[in-house]
Amino acid sequence: MKDYTLIALAYNKEVRIYTSISTKLVEKSRKLHQTLPTASAAMGRFLTASAMMSLMYKDGERLTLKIEGDGPIGQMTVEAKSGVVRSTIQNPNVYMVYEDGPKKGKLNVGNAVGQGNLFVTKDWKDNYFTSSSPLQTGEIGDDFTYYYAASEQTPSAVGLGVLVLNGKKVIQAGGFIIQVLPHASEKTLNRLEEIIKNVTSITDLLKDHHTAEDMLNMLSDNTAEILEKHDIKYHCGCTRKKYFNALSRLNKEALEEILHEDKQAEVVCQYCNKKYLFTAEDLQLMIDKKK
Template identity: 45%
Template sequence: MKDYLVKALAFNGEVRAYTVRSTNIVKEAQERHDTWSNASAALGRTLTAATMMGAMLKGEEKLTLKVEGNGPIGHILVDSNAKGEVRGYVQNPHVQTELNKHGKIDVAKAVGTVGTISVVKDIGMREPFTGSVPIVSGELGEDFTYYFAVSEQTPSSVGVGVLVNPDHSILASGGFIIQILPGASEECITQIENRLKTIKPVSKLIEEGLTPEEILYEVLGKEEVKVLETMDVKFQCQCSRERIEGALLSIGKQELELILEEDGEAEVTCHFCNQPYHYSDEQLKELINKL
């Protein structure tokens, strides 16, 4: 099944909702970065959240979501945009801890419980919008929920989940964001809260084969949901040989000559997608001659 995202309204416009199947996105990230279980779950949850947050943007707008905790995986950095494209990496991909008391991957232990969640949105203004909140649990779903409440003043419920196989491959991944809009009735809020208490984890629903639309029906009730749009989503990096060359040129002639003299070649790897770019001695000389 392909990955895709659904935007919807519910309860006659009192609620805005997003849901996504992100299994293939997280699979590609896991394969590119060779992440182990804890890192896969943490990076996958962040990629899933950022994909839905990107769907809240328009046109050429884009955002960066950064998780900086005090856990062993280090920081997580993810970029997304309004076109359904997302990319990201985790600083230390080879992290695996014991399961938590519920027998599940301990994301909080990997991320840490002290640190910050920050979002930078490039929405075409002179200065980007920046919001930052402290980590409240390290499980990430709760942390993204807290971000929306504090930084964007939007009461929300964020559910993100990743199921990882024993061999570190990805079994299922997905998420939802439910946002209460101004003027929503107490009855509407209570109904959603009660449903959220009883539904299965979103990754389990994805594993069972539910579509993003069907997940919204589980959370909000089928009769209440009005689907506005569906869009394909994918792991997509914007790196290219031209961009890497620009980065190499920016370090200056003297530094490039030193690389040529000491190593005779250069290899630059993109942090976001782990794609290597190799430059032979002849190619380095060509770059030096441009300066």
């Protein structure tokens, strides 16, 4: 089954709900970045939220999201456009679990991410707008919920989950974003609150609700009317030409130094690990263009 997101209105059109299944794209990210379980979960939650968020904006708008926490994972970046995502992670080798308490044994994403900020940059026709909000728990879902309230003045509830098998492969990933529309009634808010209160663990929710439709019916108390269905996926659109142009932007002295010392330049794409080799002739061409 492909990964996808449903966008629906529910509760008498007073609430907008996004639900996603993102197992394939999160597993692809795990393989590409060779993440250990806690890093897989953090990156997977971040990718899932970003994919849904990118479907909220008009075509052509690219989002760059950054989580800068002081935990061992370090910085994570996601680029997202119309449900297509790619990501980077500073330290993929993080495996931390809760030592005690009700979550004992579960992946401790909060500590692995730590304290810091979530940054969201919207790029629409080369106009850039960045907003940010402080991380609340580092569990990603809470941090997006807070971001929507603080930066976009949209009361929301964000739930994200990644299930990792035997400490390695991602077997289930997904999540939801619930947005309360301005005209929502008190009655609807109470009903919604009751339902969200019962969702204690998103991974448990995913175990019982394997499809985005299932999740949507549960969250909407069977009142949902599906408006749109979108495929979501992990894809890096890098090309040799893009990296040639990026390298060309270095100043002349830097390019000459690479040419004389290394005789070539190898660039590895951080998003997909593809390698691009630029020869001495390529470097000379870049230098000549600057004259």
